[in-house]
Amino acid sequence: MANRPTTKDVAREAGVSVTTVDRALNGRMKVREDTLRKIAEAAHKVGYHGRVLLDERLDLSKPRLRLGVVLVKGGQEFYQNFAREVEAAMAARSDVRGEVIVRFTGSQSPDDFAREMLALGDKVDAIACVAINHQKLDETVQALKDRGLPVFSLLNDTAQGIRKMYLGLNNMKMGRTAAWVLTRTMRRPGKLAVFVGGNRWHGHDLREVGFRSFVRAEAPEFTVLDSLVNLETRQVTYEATLDLLARHSDLAGIYVAGGGMEGAIRALREKRPPGKVGLACNELTDVTRAALADGYVQMVMSTPLDELCSELIEAVVAARRDGANGESVQRFLDPRIYLPEML
Structure with missing residues (x-):
């Protein structure tokens, strides 16, 4: 016990006075965060018994940051992964005491x-x-x-000019990329179908526009059918795909611009051999990975959720510092492209 480290040892190691160490320990007077961190590191180095208390003081010196996240379709693998990634990105920050509250809407109505x-x-x-x-x-x-709360739009650019930032993919380019893959990989020209989630998802509209513009300019031997609304549900997509296959013997490809691709995959597995009708879709899940491996999907364009969530937390920290006002910006991320030979 005689050799037990004291505040003098901590002060000597940290290069501060014993009085400063005492203030850091008892919390009666404010100590600068960098000084507090130096003292805590010194306490750990010399083995001082009060180092746990210093760690607690250091943690309390960090600003508290609470982020609310609203997502859709809580039962889908993609959005479950999204929730986990944003929580992990916040937990990885060492400069804030962060908390994420995730809520899933009951429907896609504006009221919800x-x-x-x-x-x-x-x-x-x-x-x-x-x-x-x-x-x-x-x-x-x-x-x-x-009220001073910045709002960040993710994946679909909601409230343009009002929200603080759009963070997601360049949806026009996503549509053009899907068109490039389908028109370049299918052995014969034919008809192409496009599924969108609904008319209120402007990101899907932009993907459709990009898809059609590419086909019109670069692959006029293909014909794009009228777009189909699938509400991003598997069953609607499944039934609509069966109908497409029955009515169009020359159907060459399908692009699912939003969710519900599992329904298209199921229909193709039931009615066509692998590769007979091309399919481009989004997000690498167990279902789309298996379909890639089996030749029913030609390309998956996946959102880099880890990168998106890290960028989101960085932007939220900056907005907390700078306030809700300021320039409204867009931040495009590059999708991760998966092809059958990349598995």
């Missing part, structure tokens, strides 16, 4: 999105959402902004 966002507004410092485009959500985002 607005309700979840406004409810979170009383509990968090910023909100990030995957939401539809609708005037009610423009009003909701403006109301949150007026």
